[in-house]
Amino acid sequence: MNDRIFLSSPHMSDEGYEMQYVQEAFDTNWIAPLGENVNEFEKELARKVEIKAAAALSSGTAAIHLALKAAGVSEGDIVFCPTLTFSATANPIIYQNATPVFIDSNVETWNMCPKALEEAFNKYPDVKTVIVVHLYGLSADMEKIVDLCKKHNVPLIEDAAESLGTYYKGQHTGTFGDYGIFSFNGNKIITTSGGGMLVSNNEEKISKARFWATQSRDTARHYQHSELGFNYRMSNVVAGIGRGQLKVLDQRVQKKKYIYEFYKRELSHLEGINFMPENEWDNSNYWLSCATLTGSIRPLDVMQALEQENIESRPVWKPMHMQPFFEKYDYIGSDVSESLFLNGLCLPSDTKLTDAGLNKVVKIIKRLWSK
Template sequence: MENKRIYLSSPTMHGKEQEFVKEAFDTNWVAPLGPNVNSFEKELAEYVNIPNAAALSSGTAAIHLALRLLGVKKGDIVFVPSLTFSATCNPIIYENATPVFIDSEEETWNMSPEALRKAYEKYPSPKAVIIVHLYGTPAKLQEVMEICAEKGTAVIEDAAESLSSTYKGKHTGTFGRFGIYSFNGNKIITTSGGGMLVSEEEAMIERARFLSTQARDPARHYQHSQIGYNYRMSNVTAGIGRGQLLSLEEHKALKKAIYKQYQEAFSDIEELSMNPLNPDGDANNWLSCMTIKEGARVTPDMVMDALEAENIECRPIWKPMHLQPVFQEYDFISVLEEKGGKGSISEDIFNRGLCLPSDIKNTQEDMDRIINIVRKVFVTAHIVA
């Protein structure tokens, strides 16, 4: 008999979502507009304490619109972390702009302020900087924001993975000129697929709504003076989001408990470290990750193979963008080479890391099963050696 499937991070529904979805059906509001969309925008904005939000079809769409609103165009430079998911930087290419990939730092795995300063020496006038809060851990926002302010560069915060995370008491996604959230199926809350663009600037969010509904001019006939997009969230999926938002704090607490349990369970394995957390922030621990000490007898592939053999889902750390074939022509800024090192921090994290199952529906039996398998890999490696 096959072992029970344990997922990396699957949706968790509570029943409240169905009430909002049913309301959409009962009132025939199944279009990409409606009361749930308006309310989800308002409720999400209130949660993160920002005045304006636009509900969109994906986090990727939100990044794309943020770049459009900043006037990013062909030939413009955009600084972006290398250690992230491709959705962070794909919209830069949509606008025929040029990404410059920035290395990570070890303390949070996010954009290195030192590498960012080095990037400015080579490219003094980027059009925008995109910050990512990887796996839900806030970046070194004070340092990065100070550098960007000093250089007069607009910041987009990719908080796709970090909804509910805070830095010095303020929500991630609310520090830059624009912030984006993702509600993909594996995120801390989901709308099945969807995203949100937030900003202090009401006029910018109004324009985002205009662009996201095919940029139709206010005329009786169908008139378009510029290119628009079909990026608006539907009233049905917004209903799911409204129900999910009611359970966000519960989800966060469960994610944090998973991280803490792994941390305690592996504390005696000196070759293993959990992903670092920013002491100035409160992470949502969207995914709990681990790295294995260089030179250890165990490799990430050994751990992932052992888990997958027992029907347990896990995955590697994001492969850095500067190592991706599709982005090989673009520049990458690392600080290691000038210090006599080789490669990069982001590459090192990728080579030594993996994402552990972080599903909030995991029972204690599930967690024990995962932990025992990981521990057995290390014990077996030492016995064999």
């Protein structure tokens, strides 16, 4: 395993920032449930992305769930959701007994297509909430999406799980909607091993989310619960890791961009390979370096060749409307997301990758085209 090249694995700081905060939690015996690390991680993340309030939670999925609840989504409500995403975006809709309607991508962003979203609004004028995703660190076309949501007076939730450090027109992704969510899963650009954050400029809603996340325990000497609660709060130890990781976020973004530019420089001349889009208004964190292969060399050919050399890669997400669990729900769009899935490839994007490792990946891929 020491020789394996990973897709994207945890990368602790060389300075040991994380252990300083974790040790502090041990020294003060604030292991769980909460403590200074949790409070400070919330403040530091909110400052970093320039938003008023944040709630540190056990996962990005938990953050989406509480965002839906805060937006008033309940049984029978319709929620628009991108089809090209990980299931964690869509699952919380079902937790709330609501109904997802999946929206296609466009080729310009790989994210939610504004035209398909507008079509969905016309078909479902009573939609309760829209979730937009910034896939692989690529920003969705937020100006058009925000305008549509405002026009129809519908709350917007940003799933920025993959895009911490990405800017759209100079503003952090995750801060355009009524609610934003970030993930600190082990493969994300910074990690807490597992965890997430719900952010908003509505401080009252974030306070309420913290209440729900701590089992909705009322202010009383005895244990009293007037609302349904959840065990969703982040632990003080995990938050310490997050505080240390946040200090190196900018370094991680720089390395991710370096990896993407390396692949693009070395491989873009190969017939049939096209790298994920870059737009003038999108300053991506390049979480994963992705490409589409439309020639005789298929994504599976590349993945198998890399796996033989102990190198991890994977396909682009399989759209939700093609998933066995979700295929019964409506889908608005054409075949963009399906095409991206069938032709897409995620290349190793681990920030610990050396130039030697990158050259090894590139050499294996080039060999396929030389046959």
